[in-house]
Amino acid sequence: MTTLLESKLPVRVLDVDGTPAVNVEIDEPPELLLDMYRWMVFGRTFDNRLMSLQRQGRLSTYAPVAGQEAIQVGCGLALNDDDWALGTYRDGLACIVHGMPAEQLPLYFRGHPLACRMPPGVNVLPEQICIAEQIPQAVGIAWGMRLRGAKSAVVAMFGEGATSEGAFHEAANFAGVFNTPVVFLCQNNGWAISTPRSRQTASESIAIKAAAYGIAGIQVDGNDVIASYRAMHHALERARSGEGPTLVEALTYRLGPHTTSDDPTRYRPNEELAAWRDTRDPVGRLRAYLERAGLWDDARQASLEEDVNNRVAQTVRTAIDEPEPPPEVMFDYTYAVLPPALEAQRREVQEDGRRKAGKLHG
Amino acid sequence: MTTLLESKLPVRVLDVDGTPAVNVEIDEPPELLLDMYRWMVFGRTFDNRLMSLQRQGRLSTYAPVAGQEAIQVGCGLALNDDDWALGTYRDGLACIVHGMPAEQLPLYFRGHPLACRMPPGVNVLPEQICIAEQIPQAVGIAWGMRLRGAKSAVVAMFGEGATSEGAFHEAANFAGVFNTPVVFLCQNNGWAISTPRSRQTASESIAIKAAAYGIAGIQVDGNDVIASYRAMHHALERARSGEGPTLVEALTYRLGPHTTSDDPTRYRPNEELAAWRDTRDPVGRLRAYLERAGLWDDARQASLEEDVNNRVAQTVRTAIDEPEPPPEVMFDYTYAVLPPALEAQRREVQEDGRRKAGKLHG
């Protein structure tokens, strides 16, 4: 871990082939390393399944995480239960690791209106569709923690494209001025739909933008789950102990399309994709290390795959089986108490629903 | 002149007592130096006059420039005729130096609807009230110049408070990505109404924010007119020759209230004001240098003051004598061609005006 001013190199613990980087000690407990691996395998498997579910028409859209598992798992594992997480359409894995029930993700992409109702105690805000809008909200939550004397922190997750929005800027500036316990996790996956990083901003890096706000900025290899975990752990600890906000730039890559509506072959060089997929995959990298460290073998892999496949199948079933709510649910959370004019509209929708269901004539 | 990365010191040509700073040569032609001085004296005199005009109720409000004459004159003199200027309520002096008829300023603060109609050839946009909104517009104009192959540049003027707005950020980022010939001139006058610079942003300086956009950032002593001119000249030349945008942070101070509606004694330490007023005044600083260089004396001062007083009196008279337009002028520039519903509304206002003027009954 290093602040930007100390080093401009991305921080890495494992080299791409899974060997420890020069001068780095790996002292994480094996159970933590195994957790990282299991979560990444879960993430990859779940993602594949949701992609095909969408292709089958069971989800209305889907935004895959493939390629970004390391930073999301590292982030999720570094969060404490009383920390809050705010992310985007692509950050479901981090949210699941942080405690969001996995079935909420496919439920969301089914377009279910109740998909984002977190269970009590799970501090994950509904996934944000409007780019960067969650970032000032995260700063506000963190500010609330500071004002209430809580020893927790908030992570705001977003892509490198989001850093172009004014909301990112205003949020980071507030965080600097009010010293709020927030970590800005920018997953720089190279692309914002079809816009490459080089056309998104002329700045040397994303992390350097921290200088504009007087906060810490660090770059990390976001395909290296140990480094990602360390970066997030460090930044969150800084936040919790009142040392201030950190902007973490995780260098990673989206292997799939932006969403299932996107065709990346229109804009993305094949060789670039191939290089990331074939030589920098986050899952294989940790597996290589674990195997070399004697913590993993084919038998464990087979049993993990079976577990994960079962869990994924079960999760998907839960999400797909979840019945459609009656249409009038669209009114139910607009206000604490429904105003009279909305009562009437709600009845209209209710009758319409019953009419369509054949339960009412006219 | 120096980019931020080369030096963190504010660039200064004249020390506060008017002696040349160490290691600096002053090679500007005397006529240019005298112009700087004359414009600053004009600016100070005009400002005083407009303040008292407002106190007399002849202007509905006024935002004084006193203290910031050096950077505004330096900016105005560094602009070419085909350069464009976009500024705020406080940037009238720079706009006048760039060619805006001086009477437009009091006319604006009288609340006259036609005050911002620039004469042909004067490329000054109406003064901007909404903080930071002119900045992306300036980038767009500069971008237009690049696309049309013009060898001109644009200056966007704003205060340090404006750098907190998303519009500043998005604009600077576009400028970096599209390499537009724009200069961002931030007059850091220490205060945004009652908010001190230290509570506006935690960044080390305003100039350092340039790093977030991959553009050049420089700091200059904005109370040193020669340094201000050099900084602006340098940045504008860079822009014109395609070398890219520059963020210029001019360190200066607002000596008066934010506007005539403001009472700075509520928030501003008296000693701070006294220090800037008594030891760092931009006008006196250049005069001291000119006198020592044999370019100025009391006689010239007396004759300049007479000239300036006359010019100010004449300008104010023009602005005050300018008749109120008929009220229906509020419709005249909403669209190129007035839509039918607006025609009817316009007639209503016209009749109302004639009724009030006693020319129509009912």
Place this chain on the structure above:
Amino acid sequence: MASLNLLEAINDALGVAMAGDDRVLLMGEDVGRNGGVFRASNGLLDRFGADRVIDTPLAEAGIMGTAIGLATYGLRPIAEIQFLGFSYQAFAQLLLQASRMRWRSAGRFTCPLVVRAPFGIGVKAPESHSDALEAHFVHTPGLKVVAPATPYDAKGLLLAAIEDPDPVVYLEPLRGYRLGRAQVPDGSYTVPLGKATVVRQGTQVTVIAWSAMVGTSLAAADILEADGVSVEVLDLRTLSPLDVDAIVGSVQKTGRAVVVHEAARTAGLGAEIIAIINDHALLWLEAPVARVTGYDVPIPQPMLEDAYIPTPERIVRAVRATLSF
């Protein structure tokens, strides 16, 4: 009881709310040391400290977005936008985020936020300082919108807005800030959201207004009374949700209506009020509902303000036209 103008009533309400609930905090540009550019928060920094009366950087979306986070975390932020014309910068946060926190999370998270801003013509301020944007908020599901006209309502509605579990946009009449004093009870009381009030009883025509235009409407009613015309004046007070019963009840009684607002006419809130009358009282109407509003131009430069803003005379003419339809 104290005799307060509307601005003092707001200041009083803020103090009462902050004293009564330590989750309440005030944030915005110049609200702290300076006490607000109109002094609405005068004295509060000294009373409650810099953690609860917070001078923010100059960034409306930042104010709104962080206020949402504070509200969702469990505080009760009151976010001041210095002038309503500068709220556009915060629309993405206010209209799409604050309004939907409860809805998006299916009730798990909420956003008990109050947004305060002065609006309307009144202090001969430069452009954008006087813009009347209420229709935008009323068109946004999930928001409530309040616009008091009197010191008593200003305090009671602000306290109700702060207690409300959902986001409330609280609009203050710039020209009404110091227009007159009225008796305002000490301590805490609320005026319920969603309820209009008849501020003058009448029989021949209903004039519907809110905020600064209530006073203008009452002045018109005085002129008309001298002429023997009996005018009922309805102060809506809450603009969302609208008090449909009050509007419909009055128009069914008088058979005629005039709506008054400062904002541009086209697609302004006046149109919705006409639509409500159309829905529920068409058969009672003796004449088209008239609109006395701002024109479809930007709220103009100070010199033209008086020609733009609805005046008693314009209302009188509209009432007469309605009566002789």
Place this chain on the structure above:
Amino acid sequence: MASLNLLEAINDALGVAMAGDDRVLLMGEDVGRNGGVFRASNGLLDRFGADRVIDTPLAEAGIMGTAIGLATYGLRPIAEIQFLGFSYQAFAQLLLQASRMRWRSAGRFTCPLVVRAPFGIGVKAPESHSDALEAHFVHTPGLKVVAPATPYDAKGLLLAAIEDPDPVVYLEPLRGYRLGRAQVPDGSYTVPLGKATVVRQGTQVTVIAWSAMVGTSLAAADILEADGVSVEVLDLRTLSPLDVDAIVGSVQKTGRAVVVHEAARTAGLGAEIIAIINDHALLWLEAPVARVTGYDVPIPQPMLEDAYIPTPERIVRAVRATLSF
């Protein structure tokens, strides 16, 4: 002549405008290499180069603000907002700046800008992708607002918008993008701004709609015709300035009206249309004007879209209620 769907007609219009005037340029997120997320600008980058078909950073206020500068400098920018729901971020620039460039400068500077954005329910997209915000623009003096329903109008109105010397918000029907093909002339032609069109003649009731709701209204008219009810369908095409004569003329003929839109009902554009009818055709009305609109909730998640959006059945019921009033 070619047989084009609405999206292709837009693509065609863009190509025609750019070929005919080298000041015209297109800018926005993903409009270049990707050809737009819906392919509205497919092929244009290759034809006109990266200086005229410009992929911008992800920043709507930046897009709008720089587009204003480009327009003021003399170019003819077309700024795409990827989905209208993301235009709130640009409201300060669009509603307060673009709309007032001519006005603030008393005619010295202008802003010939076109803002394109798809809107409305149609592709089961996640939240904020389908928001219908037309009322906000119509309430803003200085803007024009266009919302075509057919391929022919889409091309002709877009070319008219690009030629127009003032800022025009051009709203594209998401669900109408690929709904059907029609004959569209090659090359340049315009459909005048400010003119509605009767897309179906009828005598008993006028259904007033725009954009995707025109098709829904026509489907309702078919159902009603089978029942012997004669429905006139008016496609407004331009939402600002509204074609008052066309609205009033049709309602004076039929005596009954139903307004249809996707946006929330309260303070939606339907209210203004009722107000126009109130102003000019009250005595012709046989029944209250009905509104078949989105409900006063956020445009909901994909699963509930069908329950939210006006359907032919809902229009049919409203027409019947109006007829039997």
